[in-house]
Amino acid sequence: MISQNLDLKIESRSALKRFNWDFAVVILFLQVIGIINLYSAAYSTDHLTGVFRSQLIWIAIGWSAFLVISRIDYKSLIKYSPVFYWANLIALVLVLLVGKRIYGSRRWLDLMVFNYQPSESMKFFLILFMAGFLARHKLQNFDFKDLVKPGLILGIPFLLTYKQPDLGTAMLLLAIPSSMILFLKVKRKVLFTLVAILAISLPAAWNYALKPYQKNRVRNFLNPERDPRGTGYNSIQAKIAIGSGQILGRGYRDGSQNQLQFLPERHSDFIFCVLSEEFGFIGGFITLMTFLVLLIIILNIARNSGDRAGALICVGVAAFIFWHLIINIGMVAGLMPIVGVPLPLLSYGGSSMVTFMTSLGIVASVGNRRFMF
């Protein structure tokens, strides 16, 4: 009798009620911030006029993806995640063999209609695959031997992407699944050993693994005045833009760094500079806080999911957004070398918008599912 009542109650919950409105509103708010700034950035130039309109279209496509994915049971996605993972791995190998070379690195596969970048979609499939793997093995407090398999799962795509070369994406492919493993906790001795290995390998990596242009980026980061024309120039201009915003900013569409086209890639990777210049510390702070709220909502969905795999997916998506955000803002604020990493939900770009919205859609799916029990 009681259980019958319960069933009725669950069924009467409409899809609308189950929909996590806070979550959606926060996402939309960030996109609106992005659109407002994109308009200012696009408006200052000639060849960006189409950018604004196409971003609106991408946001619409992103939301469609979000809604579709959120209706799908994420468990079936996990079930098929090995297929996606291996297919994506093959695509990564293909990139190295027959990839399209743009600006000296092979990152794209020419699919006739558009250029596909397998390392981008890998971020997403890696989260699913890793979540499925870690949930199946019910591991906690990882020891060295437990790390071998997960290490291979994330290591192979990392190496393939690193070979392209695309250091930025490779680092993210390392950081996102690693965050998921660290979340489940590793033994203290393992943690210390890893940190020690990292510390020792850094000088070695400097000498052997980094390409000259990558070394230059690091050198320029440590001393931007070294090469004001190249990456250092971008870094200086970005800092000037942010700094000159002061507390309240210079006003919408009045940022001279933006409008006079001092800022490189204003509409994509450097969109945060436009925001900071025109809306000042207040604007940047509000944006950061919104991101913080978004991350906390995702972690709360994870905590309440009541399912190990679902929780791990959410943690992976949180890490996905978190690392992009930290690297992007760290980079424009002069805390990190310049690498091409977009700011989630704000930067211009169709594939990044769709990927982020799809991942957030999975989080929504995890959130929806908890009412199904």
Added chain:
Amino acid sequence: MGKLFFSQQNSDQFTFDLNFKAAKIFIVFFFLILVSRLWFLQIIHGEEFREFSNQNLLKSSDVYAPRGRIYDRDGKVLVENLPAYKAIITPQYTEDLDKLAADLAPALGIDVEDVIRKVKRSRRQNGPFFPVDIKRHLSRDELFKVELIKLDHPGLAAEEFILRHYPYAGEVAHTLGYVREISKKEIPRLNKQYDNKVKFKQKDIVGKKGLEEAFDLSLRGRKGQSFVIVDAKGQKRTQRIMNAIGEVLKNTPSQPGSDIYTTLDIELQQKASEAFEKYDRVGSLVAMTPEGEILAWVSHPSFDPNEFSKRLSPEVWRKWVNNSDRPLRNKAIQDHYAPGSTFKPIVALAGLQAGAIKANQHVYAPSSFKLGRRVWHDHTQTGQGYIEVREALERSSNVFFYKLGLELGPDKMATVATALGLGATTGIPIRGEVKGHVPTRAWKEKRWGEPWQDGESLNTAIGQGHVLVTTLQLAQAYSAIAMDGAVYKPKIIKKMEPAKISNWEFKEKEFEPTMVRHLSADTEADYFVDKKHFKVVKQGLDRVVNGRQGTARRARFKKPFSVAGKTGTAQVRRFSADQIYKPCPKRAKKEKHNGWFVGYGSFEDKPRITVAVLTEHSCTSAAAVPIAKEVFEAFFKKYHNLRVDDDKPKS
């Protein structure tokens, strides 16, 4: 039951709770770092950065690369760059627009309201930092005035720009093309087309049509970058550079575009263009060496590419677009026409090779030919009597070729025609070339779903019906006939300095004459035609000009100069029975026949130049022959010392 399931699922959630807490602390920690960094930049050092941004701005700006020049084969300049000045206003730096406009407009002889409207509209559309062109092509006097007014109005400036100049104006317009400012819509399209090798920006100049477009990438060179310290008003400053930069910036120089040397001969080109003018004809002409180097290329009437450099006025544009003679169209490759009788030598070659006719065999060629219920007419009413192939070409007998075409069928004619380059683009690096058409049985069945009719063979044999050619293709085909079957790819670029990539698929070796195939040397090929047959046809072509009954006797020269070729009069459409005998000059303009003359000129019995002339709606080929003759004469004079009194024919 449900509750049990739930709690089971949550069994390891207690251990997870701590992890979530740790994760949140981790996230907040990093956010704190970012916020404090923003605090550091915007609040602690904000004033300094604001100052920097206001007072001294480090700006990189483009250094324009001079666009490559285009020369003719003797090194005469066909396209050059001239410096010019324009007055610009940047709305952001303008303090009092009304006053500025009131001061500026009378000095430049323009309307005050116009200036204000222009600036306001651009401010709305492009933002306040985008400079607005107020007047281009300032005279020396105006430039001086602008410099004076500028002292009171910081928003005004005089800017140098490069004007693309075509000294021969309309005389070589179609091969060279023109340049124009890039349109907003074109920017993404061109960026994509050139695979981001060039990043186009608003106000960039791009090549349109002709060589300017085909070799745009090579001609445009590469922009350089210069770093200047400007203040927030956009004025350049040379003062000390802020300590944040610390050192003098290095500039990257621009890379000038490649110069292109064409195979064109401007003297011949001018002569040809003037000839169309002189005889008041509409049409096209291509002159080339038998190895394919194009010497002259006329499409008449023409347009003045300088109008585009100066920003085309709507009136001029309307005049060109509404002109029924279509001056903007490159008629030598963009339009195809029925070749008419100029197709007959090709049919003769096919017939001789197939054995359908012998070199000395006489065929009865009366004034008409009956096939089924239909009667096919010769262009004469008397008929030609018994004639052999040379005479048939000389007098352009239709009935002779009806009989030959009927016996050959379409495919044998098509094999030779296609081998000579008809029915396919020649690959000239100028956009818009059409293929023309050579019909075959297979094509007929595929396209129309019905079998080939014998009547169509008749039409094909006299170059009517489904056969379509361009002027350039006929020049190529006749060059090949002159060279006993050696087909050369037409080319227009002699060299490029420095040689660089182009957006046309172009290989280095293509600067040299390229033989595509050789009809009398490729003995195994299905298009093989014996050299002796070429000799017969060439004798026939010689008689067209030099024989007593030849149809192009006006193009005669005294030995050692000679011209051989073929005239053609092509119907532009099929006429109904009551219309067919209506005299051509009485027809409506668009229904008048087109005239052709295609021939090659020899000096000491060696072919030196091929000229193909098309005169649109001229009724007879008599219109085309004198134009070709002028070009032959100019060529012989220049390259083989023909003296003026030599070119008077004997009779």
